[in-house]
Amino acid sequence: MLLPSTVARKFEHEYGNTSDRHVEQRGAVGEPMTVHPNVDVQSLHAALDAARAEQGLSWRQLAKELGVSASTISRMANGLKPDVTAFAAMTTWLRLPAERFYASSGAAASGDEPELVASLVPLLRARKDLTSDDVAYLEEVIGAAARRFRAERETRSE
Amino acid sequence: MRWTQALMREVAQEERAELGLGPRDPFDPYALADAHGIAVYTLDSLADYELGGDALEHWFERKSSTWSAALVPLGSARIIIENDSHAPVRRRSSIAHELGHHLLEHPFDDVILGEDHKRQFDPKQEKQANFMAGELLVPFAAVTRMAFDGWDNERVAEAFDVSEQFAQMRMYGQRIRAQRAAAR
Numbered sequence: 001m002l003l004p005s006t007v008a009r010k011f012e013h014e015y016g017n018t019s020d021r022h023v024e025q026r027g028a029v030g031e032p033m034t035v036h037p038n039v040d041v042q043s044l045h046a047a048l049d050a051a052r053a054e055q056g057l058s059w060r061q062l063a064k065e066l067g068v069s070a071s072t073i074s075r076m077a078n079g080l081k082p083d084v085t086a087f088a089a090m091t092t093w094l095r096l097p098a099e100r101f102y103a104s105s106g107a108a109a110s111g112d113e114p115e116l117v118a119s120l121v122p123l124l125r126a127r128k129d130l131t132s133d134d135v136a137y138l139e140e141v142i143g144a145a146a147r148r149f150r151a152e153r154e155t156r157s158e
Numbered sequence: 159m160r161w162t163q164a165l166m167r168e169v170a171q172e173e174r175a176e177l178g179l180g181p182r183d184p185f186d187p188y189a190l191a192d193a194h195g196i197a198v199y200t201l202d203s204l205a206d207y208e209l210g211g212d213a214l215e216h217w218f219e220r221k222s223s224t225w226s227a228a229l230v231p232l233g234s235a236r237i238i239i240e241n242d243s244h245a246p247v248r249r250r251s252s253i254a255h256e257l258g259h260h261l262l263e264h265p266f267d268d269v270i271l272g273e274d275h276k277r278q279f280d281p282k283q284e285k286q287a288n289f290m291a292g293e294l295l296v297p298f299a300a301v302t303r304m305a306f307d308g309w310d311n312e313r314v315a316e317a318f319d320v321s322e323q324f325a326q327m328r329m330y331g332q333r334i335r336a337q338r339a340a341a342r
Contacts, residue, residue: 058263059263060169060261070261071193071195074236075193075195076195077234077235077236078195078196078235120231134216140209141201141204141213141228142230142239143208144204144207144209144213145199145207145232145237146232148203148207149232149235151207
């Protein structure tokens with residue numbers, strides 16, 4: 001198995017050797033397994049992103065290494081938690097303790113959203129096929145979509 | 159990543175299989191977006207989030223034909239905004255196209271506005287997203303079978319919930335192959 005060495009080293013430095021730590025993967029027989037309620041999905045996704053970039057893997061290739069579907073990782077990028085089996089596969093692959101990705105109560109889903117729309121504006125303005133009206137109205141559309149996204153994310157995390 | 163048609167077809171097949179679809183089953187692009195946690199917002203729904211009437215009128219009426227959908231990055235998240243003034247078959251095709259960009263992990267500076275603005279885009283990525291939309295909506299395995307079974311565009315369109323124009327685009331190459339095979 002390929003190991004994301006830099007990420008592992010960084011966290012081993014912070015948390016000590018983690019190779020013998022395990023994640024509880026099995027609940028009582030027949031019970032659905034759910035991941036820790038305060039898993040910090042953004043941090044886990046960011047750690048996977050850094051590790052896969054170091055290895056030159058696409059997200060889909062990473063998903064195959066982890067034995068999860070590509071949609072599992074897309075869902076994390078969109079703030080949704082993986083199931084416990086996928087979570088264990090990810091932390092094992094990262095060689096990081098599962099606890100590293102437990103946010104303190106209430107902090108897991110909040111995170112600092114970057115200025116979501118501002119980064120898109122230069123892309124719109126660079127488009128020579130759009131009139132100035134088109135750009136202005138698209139900025140409005142994306143701004144409204146970002147407001148809806150934030151509102152629904154807040155509702156989901158409550 | 160270098161995407162060949164075979165690799166893209168494999169991705170589309172994986173995603174359809176994740177939804178429990180066989181080659182002859184119609185594909186629901188909204189279900190795939192949901193499986194990936196990608197919210198799809200209609201333009202109309204954004205009126206509740208302070209989208210002004212002028213912007214709605216611009217994209218619904220004055221420039222309706224020029225913009226179908228957009229895949230938008232919000233941090234690590236992705237959303238799709240769609241122009242719901244278009245016919246359902248066109249909307250399905252537009253969403254599938256945007257999902258194609260997502261599934262192929264295209265970088266964002268080229269894909270933000272969707273298929274209607276392809277003049278300024280990397281044409282290779284646009285072709286790839288179109289290819290993915292075709293494979294998601296009407297997979298090659300089904301196309302081949304239907305071509306050899308003599309299905310016309312209307313029948314294909316109805317079975318897969320696509321436009322007849324889309325059906326023609328998908329069926330054309332394999333129909334020629336089927337006709338040549340029959341002539342031998």
